[in-house]
Amino acid sequence: MSRLDERPLTTGPDGSPLPETMWQVARRGRWIAMLVLSLVISGIFAWLGHWQIERSIESGQVANPETETVKVLSDVAEPQSPFYDKVGGQMVTVSGEFAPDDFRVVSDRVNDGDVGYWLVGRFVDDANGASTAVALGWSADESAATAAVDDVPVGTELTLTGRYSPSEAPSDGDFENGRESVLSLAALVNEWTDFDGDVYGGYVVAADSWGSLERISSPAPSADVSVNWLNIFYAIEWVVFAGFAIFLWFRLVRDAFEREIDEAEEARAEADATV
Numbered sequence: 001m002s003r004l005d006e007r008p009l010t011t012g013p014d015g016s017p018l019p020e021t022m023w024q025v026a027r028r029g030r031w032i033a034m035l036v037l038s039l040v041i042s043g044i045f046a047w048l049g050h051w052q053i054e055r056s057i058e059s060g061q062v063a064n065p066e067t068e069t070v071k072v073l074s075d076v077a078e079p080q081s082p083f084y085d086k087v088g089g090q091m092v093t094v095s096g097e098f099a100p101d102d103f104r105v106v107s108d109r110v111n112d113g114d115v116g117y118w119l120v121g122r123f124v125d126d127a128n129g130a131s132t133a134v135a136l137g138w139s140a141d142e143s144a145a146t147a148a149v150d151d152v153p154v155g156t157e158l159t160l161t162g163r164y165s166p167s168e169a170p171s172d173g174d175f176e177n178g179r180e181s182v183l184s185l186a187a188l189v190n191e192w193t194d195f196d197g198d199v200y201g202g203y204v205v206a207a208d209s210w211g212s213l214e215r216i217s218s219p220a221p222s223a224d225v226s227v228n229w230l231n232i233f234y235a236i237e238w239v240v241f242a243g244f245a246i247f248l249w250f251r252l253v254r255d256a257f258e259r260e261i262d263e264a265e266e267a268r269a270e271a272d273a274t275v
Contacts, residue, residue: 018264022257031253038249042242049238056231067091067220070161072127079130079198083166089221092204095159096126098134102192103149108181111138112217117145119213120183121152122192123160123204131195133188133203134160137213144212151211162204163218 019025026035073094076087102122109118116138123134136152139145167185180187189199209215 018260019257022254025257025260026253031249031256034252035249038245042245045238045242045245049235049242052231052235052238056228056235067163073132073164073200073204074125074127074130077164077200077202079128079200081201083201087164087202088166090164091161091207092164093159093161094123094125094127094132094204095157096124097157098123098152098154099131099192100154102195103152104180104188104191105142105145106135106180106183107142109138109216111214114140116140117142118183118216119145119148119152119210120188120203121149122188122195125200126157128198130198130200131192132200133183133185134162135183135203135205135216137206137209137211138216139213148211148213151213160204160206161208162206163220164202164204165218166202 025031067089068091070091070093073092076090076092077083099122104120106118106120109116117140118138119136120133121136122131124131137145137148139148168182170184170187171182183203185199185201185203189195205216205218207215207218
């Protein structure tokens with residue numbers, strides 16, 4: 001190496017002083033403006049990532065947030081009308097009386113994890129004369145559920161409170177053995193004795209039990225929460241893009257710094273070659 005090559009580079013080919021570090025280049029107005037632009041773009045990408053994270057958590061919303069406010073059944077539902085989601089799970093009160101000979105035992109009913117039987121009766125609403133099914137209680141024993149009919153006052157004015165639920169789809173069930181496994185209003189109206197009238201589109205799960213029956217567990221509707229993993233993936237992508245915007249600025253500044261040094265070294269080499 002010649003003595004000329006040992007001289008430190010201090011100026012560029014045009015005589016301007018060379019930067020000693022990359023950060024001297026970064027402090028120039030052009031690159032500060034580029035940094036501001038990169039930060040803005042990075043901020044937009046970060047916001048998009050946050051938005052995707054929020055969308056990834058899908059919360060099911062309860063159609064009726066006031067289910068625990070007890071309302072009169074005839075005020076929230078109309079007989080001979082479809083069952084609407086807005087009244088699903090609504091706590092209701094209804095006054096009337098049970099119809100004699102219209103009690104049924106429904107099998108395969110789960111209560112707090114145990115499988116058993118419901119006693120179901122036809123209840124006539126005094127407000128309009130329409131009928132609805134009322135699930136009176138649960139028993140692990142079929143014969144006990146059947147015997148509980150004797151504990152239900154028939155032909156007596158009563159006021160019941162319970163949760164209004166949609167009718168289940170009709171099913172063949174286990175009719176060969178004289179059993180029913182679904183609570184379907186469409187099926188019950190064909191079984192009720194001499195029934196010829198209006199009926200509600202849902203049934204009531206009584207809040208209190210009768211006789212030896214246990215109270216039926218009927219919790220309030222809850223919102224389901226699920227994670228959309230595709231949105232999580234998109235959120236990660238936006239975060240990567242945000243980091244890349246800053247990295248790209250850093251790389252361009254470093255390339256500019258190294259280019260100035262290389263051009264200065266080439267200019268000095270050409271100058272030394274002419275000496």
